[in-house]
Amino acid sequence: MKIAIAGLGLIGGSLAKAIKKNTEYTVYGYDISRDVISAAMAEEAIDYSIQPKEMGCCDLVIVALHPNETIDFILNNRENFKKDGIVIDCCGVKGAIVSAVEKPLSDAGVRFLGCHPMAGREFSGFSYSLDNLFEKASFIMTPTDDTKMSAVKEISAFAYRTGFAKCVVSSPKEHDEIIAFTSQLAHVVSSAYIKSPSLGKQAGFSAGSFKDLTRVAKLNADMWTTLFLMNKTALAAEVDHIIKALTEYRDCIAAGDAETLHRLLEEGSALKEKSNNMR
16 A cells, blocks of 8 residues: 655654554655655655655545644645545544545545544654554544445554554544543643643642643644634533533632532542543
8 A cells, every 4th residue: 555644743753653663555755844754764754755746646645734734735635636545634623624625525536534543742743753652542533424434444444554552433523522522621721720820839849640730731832723713612611511610629628618529529539430441
C-alpha cells in the first residue's frame, strides 16, 4: 500500500513512524516546512516527499492538519486524490469536518472516512513524534449513511497493523458529544485551574495531583480554539455541568457541611472506580 501523510506534526509524524515500524507500506510525506521533510527523511519516518498534485498514486491519504486547514486541503485537492482511494482526517471534531468534505470527495470518486487517533502529548511538532504513541490507543472511525463500508473495513485493518490497540466505530455526532467530555472539557478545566493566584506559590508544595491536572494546560491555543468552537454546543453543556457540580462542592465546604461533602466525595470515588472497569 502507498500512503501519503499531509502534515508531519506530532500526529502525522507519529503515524508515519508507526507505519514504518509496523508495516511494509510505502510512506510519502508532505509538509509546508522543508526542515520537517528533511528531518522525516533523515529519521526514515517517510520514504519519499510528495506534493499534493502527486497524491493520485497513493491508495490512502492521511490528512493530519488543524481542522480548518484539513477542510481546505481536502477541498482544494479533491481532484488530485486517487479515484476510489481513501482519504481520512485526524481531527478531534468530526461533525464539522465530515459535513464539509464527505460529499465533495464522493462527487470526485474518492472514499472518505472521518477518523480520530486517540493519542497525543502536551508537545507539538515532528520533533516530539513517537513510533509508539498509538500502542495503547483507540482509533475512532465515524462513518455516515453515505460512507462505503469497504473504507471502514480497510481502515480498521490499517489501524490494527499500524499498532492501535482498539478500533471504535461511532457517528460524527456521538463522537463530538463524547469527546466534549473525555478530552475537550479536560483541557478547559486544566487551563482554568492553572490560573489560580496561588500558582506562583506551588514550588515545593506540588506533586502528582498538580502535575496530572495541569498537564494539558500546555496546548496549542490556535488549534484548541477551533476545536472548541466547532463543538461549542456539546462542550458548553459539559462546562455547565461541571460548574453545577463545583458549585455543590463549594457550597458545602463554605458551610462546613461535612455530611454532604463526604457524600459528594464518595460518589466521585465510586464513579471513578466504575469508569476504570469500563475500559
